[in-house]
Amino acid sequence: MIIERALAERLDAADPLAAFRDRFALGGDDQLIYLDGNSLGRPPKATLERLRALFEEEWQGRLIRGWAEWIELARRAGDVIAGGVVEARPGEVVVSDSTTVNLYKLAVAALDARPGRTVIVTDDDNFPTDQYVFAGLAEARGLRVRKIRTDIDAGVSLADVSAALDDTVALVSLSHVAYRSGAIADMAGITAAAHEAGALVLWDLSHSAGSVPVPLNSANVDLAVGCTYKHLNGGPGAPAFLYVREDLHTQLRQPIWGWFGQRDQFEMGNDYQPADSIERFLVGTPPVPGLYGALEGAGITAEAGIDAIYAKAQSLTELMVTLHDAWLAPLGFTLASPRDAAQRGAHVTLHHKQAWQVCQAWQARGVIPDFRTPERLRIGPAPLYTRHTDVYDGFARLRDLVAAGEHDAFPAERARVT
């Protein structure tokens, strides 16, 4: 089937977000096609300028006095996320620590709020760090993890979650967008079902923040965590965010009693008295360069608007599915993501039995995707800077290299980081 490049050109010409590409530092390599913005977003130009100002002006010039402003950054970045990235009220989101650490803090807070209940429900397709945190908590506290068996290409269903619920369940925790397939879970339905059973719900938004609408308030979600270095373009290792619904702030206690969670931090009192606000979920001194990265990255997303970003994500992934069907399916690929755009986040995953070799060969052709087990290419176009022509050209290179058998020349053994 012939699909003209003009189709991709027309979609780009009509793209309301096209101008945002110029807001990113794209490096010198014009031929490079980056389809991994869901693992590490590209740097916004505004972030480079912020960090230059931080190092050359604020740190050198303000020295310790800089903390008068830096101390506000975790809340400021949180409010940008609450206002423009996820559906949350001001003061319900704060930026801190890593996603893993935030998950631990909020999971403990939730378990302590449901004494006597002994089960954590998650699924076996959840991101490994989430599964490890729950396994560790279960072992330390004599609890049980009830793992739903999920189809890794279709994602977790409301029916599967409902079947795992009863009055022993303290906490239900799942990923909103599945890291491997991109499948979107039914946030509202699953949250309501968990509440019905008396459990609290903790969503991992790492692959949904900045790519799809996240209805935290309208779904009455209790708790959530997420990354800022993926779709939010915060930079490598930028701190994560956490969300706690307003009415739970004073009911929940997190396990790491640090001075950034203290009510009057600079009173230097001997006894821990947690703040009444979202700040009680903070721990210690934040990484200021990373906070600025999170602030700027979330700011661009909020400016573009999540609905426009999601619409473009669907357009880009639709094109990928169309090109897969026409060009790649005859070469041994299969779609390992939901076919219905409404069920997908902003990435598409393809199965090929030599996916790791194909991944290396594609990189040698100047296209950067992700490899994920088992034998999958995870392809994440970023709506703020990926063009439809990038998808078209990248997929054409993939078709040509696999048709020519170029991937056979690459090692089958995997590298340490994939």
Ligand SMILES: *Cc1c(COP(=O)(O)O)cnc(C)c1O
């Ligand atoms: C990327 C990702 C993480 C990463 O956690 P870190 O603590 O930042 O390493 C956690 N959960 C999910 C679902 C992810 O996709």
